[in-house]
Amino acid sequence: METVEEHRSHGGVQGVYRHASSSTGTEMIFSVFVPEHAEGARLPVLWFLSGLTCTHANVTEKGEYRAACAEHGVIFVAPDTSPRGEDVPDHEAYDFGQGAGFYVDATQAPWAKHFRMRNYVEQELPALLAEHFPVDMDRQGITGHSMGGHGALTVGLRNPDRFRSVSAFSPIVSPLNCPWGEKALGGYLGTDREAWREYDACALIEDGARIDGLLVDQGTGDNFLEDQLKTELLVQACESAGIPGEIRMQPGYDHSYYFISTFLAEHVAWHAERLKR
Amino acid sequence: METVEEHRSHGGVQGVYRHASSSTGTEMIFSVFVPEHAEGARLPVLWFLSGLTCTHANVTEKGEYRAACAEHGVIFVAPDTSPRGEDVPDHEAYDFGQGAGFYVDATQAPWAKHFRMRNYVEQELPALLAEHFPVDMDRQGITGHSMGGHGALTVGLRNPDRFRSVSAFSPIVSPLNCPWGEKALGGYLGTDREAWREYDACALIEDGARIDGLLVDQGTGDNFLEDQLKTELLVQACESAGIPGEIRMQPGYDHSYYFISTFLAEHVAWHAERLKR
Numbered sequence: 001m002e003t004v005e006e007h008r009s010h011g012g013v014q015g016v017y018r019h020a021s022s023s024t025g026t027e028m029i030f031s032v033f034v035p036e037h038a039e040g041a042r043l044p045v046l047w048f049l050s051g052l053t054c055t056h057a058n059v060t061e062k063g064e065y066r067a068a069c070a071e072h073g074v075i076f077v078a079p080d081t082s083p084r085g086e087d088v089p090d091h092e093a094y095d096f097g098q099g100a101g102f103y104v105d106a107t108q109a110p111w112a113k114h115f116r117m118r119n120y121v122e123q124e125l126p127a128l129l130a131e132h133f134p135v136d137m138d139r140q141g142i143t144g145h146s147m148g149g150h151g152a153l154t155v156g157l158r159n160p161d162r163f164r165s166v167s168a169f170s171p172i173v174s175p176l177n178c179p180w181g182e183k184a185l186g187g188y189l190g191t192d193r194e195a196w197r198e199y200d201a202c203a204l205i206e207d208g209a210r211i212d213g214l215l216v217d218q219g220t221g222d223n224f225l226e227d228q229l230k231t232e233l234l235v236q237a238c239e240s241a242g243i244p245g246e247i248r249m250q251p252g253y254d255h256s257y258y259f260i261s262t263f264l265a266e267h268v269a270w271h272a273e274r275l276k277r
Numbered sequence: 278m279e280t281v282e283e284h285r286s287h288g289g290v291q292g293v294y295r296h297a298s299s300s301t302g303t304e305m306i307f308s309v310f311v312p313e314h315a316e317g318a319r320l321p322v323l324w325f326l327s328g329l330t331c332t333h334a335n336v337t338e339k340g341e342y343r344a345a346c347a348e349h350g351v352i353f354v355a356p357d358t359s360p361r362g363e364d365v366p367d368h369e370a371y372d373f374g375q376g377a378g379f380y381v382d383a384t385q386a387p388w389a390k391h392f393r394m395r396n397y398v399e400q401e402l403p404a405l406l407a408e409h410f411p412v413d414m415d416r417q418g419i420t421g422h423s424m425g426g427h428g429a430l431t432v433g434l435r436n437p438d439r440f441r442s443v444s445a446f447s448p449i450v451s452p453l454n455c456p457w458g459e460k461a462l463g464g465y466l467g468t469d470r471e472a473w474r475e476y477d478a479c480a481l482i483e484d485g486a487r488i489d490g491l492l493v494d495q496g497t498g499d500n501f502l503e504d505q506l507k508t509e510l511l512v513q514a515c516e517s518a519g520i521p522g523e524i525r526m527q528p529g530y531d532h533s534y535y536f537i538s539t540f541l542a543e544h545v546a547w548h549a550e551r552l553k554r
Contacts, residue, residue: 008539064344067542261343265344
């Protein structure tokens with residue numbers, strides 16, 4: 001692992017790091033904020049999975065999470081959204097290929113070789129983090145935005161023993177039921193829609209996955225709400241399953257980081273409360 | 278004035294606006310954050326002047342000021358750092374020409390026609406703001422970063438009746454005494470260094486300018502501290518003049534927005550206290 005840059009910020013250190021990933025067969029870049037802490041202390045970790053077209057940099061620069069992470073003593077990790085590079089297959093659209101990994105392990109050519117973001121986020125990066133940062137891996141929470149909200153919900157629902165807390169911003173709640181999801185999961189996983197269900201938050205809940213709670217913020221002024229995000233499907237899935245989801249429709253907010261940065265500090269506090277020893 | 282974009286954020290509206298400037302003879306873009314407020318209310322204003330290479334966008338995206346502005350009821354304005362466009366003279370270096378207006382009214386060819394950022398920031402943009410936003414122009418404060426810290430100090434020192442509060446991040450405190458300043462003021466104003474003094478915070482203080490107080494944050498890990506910023510010259514000027522300057526050396530912080538965003542909320546609160554009715 002190589003340090004790309006480190007900056008003192010909010011009393012801690014905001015870093016950007018690069019490593020050769022065995023999951024994707026490429027170099028991968030991610031960012032970590034480590035707040036000030038007592039020597040030898042191990043801190044809880046909040047993962048942030050980003051949305052379409054993003055890298056680690058978007059939330060790192062625009063997320064406004066560091067003050068809250070410093071206050072609550074939480075490490076914040078932001079991975080990239082896909083493998084990248086000239087040798088990596090891509091697609092001309094913004095919503096498929098590089099920048100649009102959807103946090104799946106692809107099974108279809110030509111994507112299967114590199115697009116293994118599920119393995120990267122669930123296995124490889126946690127191990128790297130545990131090796132190099134003062135993290136307490138028994139205290140992990142996960143959140144994300146849009147495609148990354150889908151990622152946070154599905155990773156969280158599949159791994160309830162690992163993530164004590166799950167939240168999301170404007171998540172794609174059911175890739176089985178929206179154009180972004182149909183295109184991406186069809187492309188990465190093939191036409192058998194049964195294989196998509198482990199990558200669909202609503203389907204996972206229908207199929208029995210359970211978590212103790214859930215915090216979701218969704219702007220009512222979000223252009224993608226009706227066709228792509230379909231928050232009401234998650235509301236219904238949580239109600240049917242008895243999952244106490246706090247799903248908040250935020251009046252007038254759009255899909256941008258101006259929305260995320262408004263509520264991310266609240267999410268950090270919400271996770272911190274659930275990640276106490 | 279035309280609205281480029283508006284986003285709901287932290288309970289208010291973060292907007293970006295474009296207008297034809299008579300000062301620069303170009304279109305100019307600026308951003309304004311207006312917090313939630315009672316109908317008919319007029320709010321105090323904090324100006325933020327940005328540094329070399331920046332536009333309005335850098336602080337708007339990375340400054341982390343909106344939560345504090347919402348809390349204290351302060352409007353936040355971020356102008357561009359120079360005129361821009363194919364018809365505007367430029368220089369190959371990052372520290373002169375477009376993106377590097379230094380908040381002066383240039384007198385030398387070919388810069389004098391467009392590079393009139395002093396007039397823009399002191400006269401034209403305040404009038405536009407008063408016309409279109411719920412601002413109380415009797416309650417203005419000013420801050421800025423690096424070249425924009427120089428701008429905030431010099432605009433504030435020249436206009437003590439208009440700006441009740443002046444602060445800065447990593448300011449160029451004396452263009453007369455650093456390479457950035459010698460290049461820019463020499464280029465825009467010519468070789469008569471007497472003409473530079475109204476654009477030099479330390480010289481303005483030596484020449485009798487006074488303000489009630491001053492808050493400056495400067496990182497000790499800032500690569501530009503020794504050769505370009507020279508904070509100690511401002512410390513000496515304030516001491517000699519009896520200006521109560523709170524000039525804080527912040528250990529380990531660099532010149533980036535990771536530094537600015539750490540302390541900008543504190544500056545907003547400091548200005549808000551001084552901008553009360």
